[in-house]
Amino acid sequence: MLGQSVGAGSKIGQINNLDSYKIEAQIDEHYIDRVTPGLEATFERQSERYQAQIRKVYPEVRDGKFKADFKFMEQQPENIRSGQTYYLNLQLGQPVEAVLIPRGAFYQKTGGKWIYVLSPDGTKATRRDIRIGRQNPQYYEVIEGLEPGERVITSSYDNFGESDVLVF
Numbered sequence: 001m002l003g004q005s006v007g008a009g010s011k012i013g014q015i016n017n018l019d020s021y022k023i024e025a026q027i028d029e030h031y032i033d034r035v036t037p038g039l040e041a042t043f044e045r046q047s048e049r050y051q052a053q054i055r056k057v058y059p060e061v062r063d064g065k066f067k068a069d070f071k072f073m074e075q076q077p078e079n080i081r082s083g084q085t086y087y088l089n090l091q092l093g094q095p096v097e098a099v100l101i102p103r104g105a106f107y108q109k110t111g112g113k114w115i116y117v118l119s120p121d122g123t124k125a126t127r128r129d130i131r132i133g134r135q136n137p138q139y140y141e142v143i144e145g146l147e148p149g150e151r152v153i154t155s156s157y158d159n160f161g162e163s164d165v166l167v168f
Contacts, residue, residue, distance in 0.1 A: 028137055031092065034092045036057065039054045041090040050072065053070060054069070055069045055070060056068065099147070100141055101115070103135070106153065107140075109156070113130070114129050114130060115127075116157070117151070123167065125153055125165070128146075
């Protein structure tokens with residue numbers, strides 16, 4: 001506004017270069033030590049796949065998330081607009097096959113040392129020792145004790161006591 005006083009360091013405007021966009025991502029703080037400039041990500045838009053690369057990582061954590069800026073590696077989508085939301089696939093390491101189980105309240109009781117595994121017919125569950133490896137906010141990797149496709153109980157075990165077998 002005409003005649004308005006503006007303090008030093010105050011934001012008074014923003015300039016957008018419509019020929020070149022950056023991507024700003026909010027990432028769970030769990031990954032902060034593994035996210036570095038140069039990592040690549042992909043996303044899809046209108047059946048086309050685009051690649052981006054981390055340009056800058058901001059170390060400040062707010063509400064359990066930190067910010068990272070990406071730049072397009074090759075072409076950027078046509079008709080892209082400022083403020084649009086996309087989900088990026090950020091690869092933090094080489095993909096490997098693993099047995100995963102969803103995070104659940106069972107961990108509070110067992111410390112990840114054992115889990116109840118359902119029988120194939122679903123009529124009972126047996127306590128079995130397991131070993132958990134890596135984890136993220138959604139899953140635990142089970143290194144030993146489970147086979148792919150086996151069903152487990154991940155809810156709270158508070159009402160089960162120390163039973164070796166649960167019958168349904």
